[in-house]
Amino acid sequence: MKTPARFEVSGGNTVLLLGTTKGAFLARARDGGGWELAGPHFPGEEVYAMAYDDRAGRSRLWAAPGSPFWGTTLRFSDDFGATWSGKDERRVGFPEDSELSLKRIWQIRPGSEVEPDVIHLGVEPACLFESRDAGESWRPVEGLLNHPHRERWQPGAGGLCLHTIVGDGEPGGRMMIAISAAGAYRSDDGGATWVARNQGVRAEFLPDKHPEFGQCVHKIAHHPTNPGRLFLQNHWGLYRSEDWGDTWVDIANGVPSDFGFAMAMHPGDPDTVYIVPIESDGFRCTPDAKLRVYRTRDGGASWHPLTEGLPQENAYETVLRDALATLGPGQVFFGTRSGKVYASRDDGDSWELVRDGLPPVVCVKACVV
Numbered sequence: 001m002k003t004p005a006r007f008e009v010s011g012g013n014t015v016l017l018l019g020t021t022k023g024a025f026l027a028r029a030r031d032g033g034g035w036e037l038a039g040p041h042f043p044g045e046e047v048y049a050m051a052y053d054d055r056a057g058r059s060r061l062w063a064a065p066g067s068p069f070w071g072t073t074l075r076f077s078d079d080f081g082a083t084w085s086g087k088d089e090r091r092v093g094f095p096e097d098s099e100l101s102l103k104r105i106w107q108i109r110p111g112s113e114v115e116p117d118v119i120h121l122g123v124e125p126a127c128l129f130e131s132r133d134a135g136e137s138w139r140p141v142e143g144l145l146n147h148p149h150r151e152r153w154q155p156g157a158g159g160l161c162l163h164t165i166v167g168d169g170e171p172g173g174r175m176m177i178a179i180s181a182a183g184a185y186r187s188d189d190g191g192a193t194w195v196a197r198n199q200g201v202r203a204e205f206l207p208d209k210h211p212e213f214g215q216c217v218h219k220i221a222h223h224p225t226n227p228g229r230l231f232l233q234n235h236w237g238l239y240r241s242e243d244w245g246d247t248w249v250d251i252a253n254g255v256p257s258d259f260g261f262a263m264a265m266h267p268g269d270p271d272t273v274y275i276v277p278i279e280s281d282g283f284r285c286t287p288d289a290k291l292r293v294y295r296t297r298d299g300g301a302s303w304h305p306l307t308e309g310l311p312q313e314n315a316y317e318t319v320l321r322d323a324l325a326t327l328g329p330g331q332v333f334f335g336t337r338s339g340k341v342y343a344s345r346d347d348g349d350s351w352e353l354v355r356d357g358l359p360p361v362v363c364v365k366a367c368v369v
Helices: none
Strands: 014-020 023-029 035-041 046-051 060-067 076-079 104-110 119-124 127-131 163-165 173-180 183-187 217-222 230-234 238-241 260-268 268-280 293-296 302-304 325-327 331-337 340-344 351-356 361-368
Touching: 014 035, 014 060, 014 331, 014 340, 023 046, 023 351, 035 351, 046 076, 046 119, 046 302, 046 361, 060 104, 104 163, 127 163, 217 238, 217 260, 217 302, 230 260, 230 340, 260 325, 268 325, 331 361
Parallel strands: 046 104
Antiparallel strands: 014 023, 014 046, 014 361, 023 035, 046 060, 060 076, 104 119, 119 127, 119 163, 163 173, 173 183, 217 230, 230 238, 260 268, 268 293, 293 302, 325 331, 331 340, 340 351
């Protein structure tokens, strides 16, 4: 039976935003258990970035569908997918004199409650775009667009993508971004200037294993209640910083591999982080063909596998950088390249299959409406 195009959403519903390589889907948790699926939206187009914005009384979905032939657009819906803005609205583009062309939007990040109309985009080729009018207009952040390192940045296997944006939530405050394969950069002045922050993070694939920049950072996680602490999943390497990225220390204790993509913070506990290790850059599947989410509850001092409800044999799965999400209280979700989506309602102690048979899942976001 074909999936319906949309479903009704009411107050208190948990909704998953699922971006795949063949369109976007929405999943709604039923009150009596189980999940209802709607979609695909933008069928046939890849959707690597989605977001939900409920600031200032909005109830808005954002999505960035695109194709390698026709490019990427930024679309929004105020009725949970019943209608979407047109392709020519909210256009995102580089200045003509930059000689750059938008290839893909990797991240859509609404700002904090104190700046209800601010939204940031992370794009490929690596740049940060900002809107200060709730997405009506967009401009590249000049301090990064014109960064002196740009001409020496090199793309990772997925392209030269700015895929992670974290901030302290203050107007004109501190921000950290991650670029594959340029590394982590921080701004202390709202984006006016940017400095590489990769001390201690190794670049296993380079002759100089600890360069100023050139690391292939896969994801950075941050919790607002512990503003100095960051967690980083690298292309080989798992790290923590206690000083907003000035220095990083290795925390790969008890994991089957320190290679991986996905990383997410527990929404209520700054010591709890989730990752999904991958065997290696040469064999990008879960180690030992077991689908395991690893959790630390002590800031990375130790990691423990979470397996109940997940296949533990012949599970050659891959979870990509933006396909793991958390939502309070204690909810964790992830999607795989084989088109499966899993959910936990008890901090990862047990898992249920939300849906299988989807196209490859590349983005999972969660919200309560």
